Structures are given as C-alpha cells and as structure tokens.
Amino acid sequence: MKYLVFLLTALLLPSAAQAMNTSYSELLRQISPERRAELSVPVPSAPETVKSVMPEQSDSGRYWVTASASNSRERTALLEKGLDIVEINSGSVSGFAAADTLRALSSEGLIASFRAISAARDFPSYDSAYHNYKETSELMQAIAAKNPDIASIFSIGKTVEGRDIWCLRFNTNAKGMTASSKPGAFFLGNHHAREHLSNEVPLLLAAWLMDNRNRPEIKKYLDSLDIFIIPMLNPDGVEYDISGGRYHMYRKNMSRNSDGSFGTDLNRNYDFLWCKYGSSNNPRTDTYCGKAAFSEPEAKAIRSFFAAHPNIKTHISYHTYGKQILYPYGGTYDEVPSEKDKKAFIKIGNEMAELTGYINRKSSDLYVSSGDSCDWAYKAHGVLAFTFELDGRNFYPSASEIDSVVSKNINAAVYLLSMTANPYK
Numbered sequence: 001m002k003y004l005v006f007l008l009t010a011l012l013l014p015s016a017a018q019a020m021n022t023s024y025s026e027l028l029r030q031i032s033p034e035r036r037a038e039l040s041v042p043v044p045s046a047p048e049t050v051k052s053v054m055p056e057q058s059d060s061g062r063y064w065v066t067a068s069a070s071n072s073r074e075r076t077a078l079l080e081k082g083l084d085i086v087e088i089n090s091g092s093v094s095g096f097a098a099a100d101t102l103r104a105l106s107s108e109g110l111i112a113s114f115r116a117i118s119a120a121r122d123f124p125s126y127d128s129a130y131h132n133y134k135e136t137s138e139l140m141q142a143i144a145a146k147n148p149d150i151a152s153i154f155s156i157g158k159t160v161e162g163r164d165i166w167c168l169r170f171n172t173n174a175k176g177m178t179a180s181s182k183p184g185a186f187f188l189g190n191h192h193a194r195e196h197l198s199n200e201v202p203l204l205l206a207a208w209l210m211d212n213r214n215r216p217e218i219k220k221y222l223d224s225l226d227i228f229i230i231p232m233l234n235p236d237g238v239e240y241d242i243s244g245g246r247y248h249m250y251r252k253n254m255s256r257n258s259d260g261s262f263g264t265d266l267n268r269n270y271d272f273l274w275c276k277y278g279s280s281n282n283p284r285t286d287t288y289c290g291k292a293a294f295s296e297p298e299a300k301a302i303r304s305f306f307a308a309h310p311n312i313k314t315h316i317s318y319h320t321y322g323k324q325i326l327y328p329y330g331g332t333y334d335e336v337p338s339e340k341d342k343k344a345f346i347k348i349g350n351e352m353a354e355l356t357g358y359i360n361r362k363s364s365d366l367y368v369s370s371g372d373s374c375d376w377a378y379k380a381h382g383v384l385a386f387t388f389e390l391d392g393r394n395f396y397p398s399a400s401e402i403d404s405v406v407s408k409n410i411n412a413a414v415y416l417l418s419m420t421a422n423p424y425k
C-alpha cells in the first residue's frame with residue numbers, strides 16, 4: 001500500500017523537467033528590459049591604440065590580431081598559418097591567434113596591429129541570459145516532457161569529457177533513434193565554444209515550434225516532417241569558455257593534444273578535403289584540424305547521426321558572427337557538381353537571406369577552409385546544408401540582441417521546413 005501511494009504520488013507530481021517553463025515568450029521575457037539594463041555588453045575594447053609587445057617564445061596567451069589580406073587566397077593562407085578569421089574588411093582581416101601564430105605572421109610582415117586578450121570579463125551578470133549546458137539540457141528535456149506525443153530527446157554520443165550531446169526530435173510517430181521515412185530537417189549549433197548565440201537560436205526555435213504547434217501553417221510541417229535539433233554540439237568547450245568567472249574566447253573542443261595543448265577545431269575535423277586548405281596542423285592554433293578526419297568524438301557522433309537518418313534533406317549549422325549564409329563548397333573554389341543542387345542552394349539561401357538580412361554566398365567566396373560539417377554533409381549524404389554566421393559585433397552579444405536574432409532566424413528556419421519535402425520545387 002505504501003508502495004502504491006508512493007507510486008501514485010510519483011505519477012501525479014510533475015517532474016522537475018515538466019514543471020520548467022518552456023514557453024518561447026517567457027524565455028524571451030526572462031531577458032526583460034530591466035534585466036537588460038544590468039546586462040552590460042562586453043564589446044571588444046576599442047581598436048588597438050596601444051602597441052603591444054611581441055610575445056616571448058614561452059607565451060601561451062591569445063591575441064586579437066589584424067593582418068593584411070585583400071582576397072580569398074590571402075585569407076585562406078592566413079587561416080592555414082593558424083589565424084582564426086573573425087572579421088573581414090577590405091585589405092585586412094581580424095581574428096584570434098595564439099602567440100606562435102602571431103610571431104609567425106609578424107616575421108612575414110603581415111601584422112597590422114595586435115593586442116593581448118587579457119581583459120577578464122565579469123561573467124555572471126551578463127551571461128545569465130544564455131543557457132549553459134545544464135540549462136540547455138534541462139530545457140530540452142522539459143520541452144520533450146511537455147509534448148510527449150511528438151517530441152523525444154536522445155543522446156547522439158558523448159564528448160571528450162563524457163557529456164551527452166542531446167538531440168531533440170519532433171516527429172509524430174518516430175521517437176528517439178528510430179528511423180523514419182519522413183523528410184528530415186536538422187538544426188545544429190555550437191560547434192565552436194565561444195559562439196553562444198549559436199546555441200540560443202536552435203534551442204529557442206525548439207521552444208517556438210512547440211508553442212506554435214497547433215497553428216495550421218506550423219502543424220503541417222510537424223505532421224509531415226522529421227525535425228532534429230542539436231543546439232550544443234561542443235558542451236565541453238562551452239563550459240570551459242564560461243568557467244572561472246570570465247570568458248576565455250575559446251573555440252575548440254577539449255581533447256588533449258600530443259604537445260600538451262588542448263582542442264581540435266571541430267569544424268575542420270570532417271572528412272572532406274580534410275586539413276587541406278584553411279586549417280592548420282599545429283595543435284596550438286585555433287584552426288587545428290585534429291590528428292585525423294573524424295578523430296574527435298563530437299564530429300564522429302555527427303557522422304553516425306547522419307548515417308542513422310538518411311532521410312535528412314536540409315540542414316543549418318549555426319555559427320557566429322558575420323551575417324552570412326554560406327553554402328558548399330567551403331573547402332574548394334569548385335562549384336557543387338550538380339546544377340540542380342546549386343540552384344537550390346542559391347534559391348533557398350537567397351530566400352533565407354531576405355528573411356534575416358544576411359548575405360547568401362558560396363562559402364569559399366570568403367576564404368577556403370576544408371573539413372567543415374556542411375561540405376561533408378552535402379558530399380557524403382547530399383544534404384542541402386547551410387552554414388549561418390549570425391549577427392553580432394563580437395562573440396558575446398548582449399542578451400538584448402538575442403530576441404531579434406532569434407526571431408528572424410526562426411522565420412528562416414520555418415522557410416527551410418517549407419522546402420524540406422521538396423527542396424527543388
């Protein structure tokens with residue numbers, strides 16, 4: 001009897017996950033105007049006015065570097081020397097570099113300016129609007145718990161440090177890892193640790209879809225498609241990036257390299273022209289491609305995930321920042337071989353550009369960088385895969401920027417859903 005009472009209580013009491021508020025508007029309201037006032041924006045310090053001293057051999061610090069480059073080939077060469085390009089201007093680029101990279105670029109006379117990244121950015125107040133790994137996982141679980149008829153959550157694998165990589169799935173009849181013949185759409189975020197907004201967009205897209213699931217224009221996609229959302233592929237890197245009360249400007253995963261340094265650039269670890277262009281063999285650089293293609297458990301998990309779901313037709317991989325929509329190839333100047341696919345990339349990309357105010361272009365028009373997830377997904381599985389570089393002026397946009405970026409990107413994602421059953425229409 002006691003057991004029965006216990007059982008009944010357990011059934012009647014909502015679990016912590018079910019009790020959690022999953023409403024899209026409530027999630028945005030949590031970033032209220034009052035909260036925003038206290039969420040000061042960590043804008044990168046003013047352009048380098050103070051000349052920094054060239055780092056010593058023993059320096060393992062990180063630098064914000066502006067280097068000369070005026071075309072795609074010169075930018076690609078900088079990537080290969082280990083510079084992680086973040087901003088592109090006419091005649092120059094800016095981005096992050098380890099001390100080694102900075103010295104190498106400097107010896108070739110390519111450095112216009114640089115400064116050490118040392119400013120500790122007090123973390124708790126303005127980070128609180130973002131979802132860390134635990135909050136992201138709990139919100140995904142709560143969304144699944146509230147919509148058990150259509151939503152399920154499962155892990156696609158574990159990271160280097162043993163965290164589960166969670167996937168939320170919306171499908172009216174297939175749950176978890178079960179195969180489905182419905183056309184699939186896949187939204188993926190946070191390959192790169194410091195790109196926190198790239199987690200928020202797919203995560204809040206999930207909340208928005210469930211809030212609006214009974215609207216006929218959304219219901220028809222939920223009824224007919226297989227929708228997968230993995231907002232945080234690199235939770236180890238994310239947790240490191242926000243650890244210790246400051247941002248670390250960290251990009252890679254947390255695998256230990258043979259020279260004692262940490263991290264592979266996950267978006268250079270896929271097996272299409274792996275490590276050929278725009279990536280580095282030096283483990284200490286931000287663009288390190290890893291020991292081998294698919295050497296990293298996070299990239300391997302994505303490989304197995306695509307293999308298990310050959311019904312996936314369309315895909316967005318979110319990054320920050322730059323207001324760009326990039327379609328394959330990024331690893332070569334070549335066009336994709338199929339004229340039909342190229343037309344679809346241009347048409348669908350242009351439409352999403354219209355909805356977001358971004359620019360749609362072939363990825364290698366910016367620079368060539370091989371081994372990324374979208375090139376591989378297209379090459380290996382024929383998926384119409386887009387890389388989004390979201391808005392922002394830095395990697396830590398204020399919480400107040402989240403809602404406008406999220407809402408227009410939801411429009412683009414819904415448009416992609418509308419094209420998933422027949423991308424060539």
Ligand SMILES: [Zn+2]
Nearest residue numbers: 192195319320
């Ligand atoms: Zn990125």
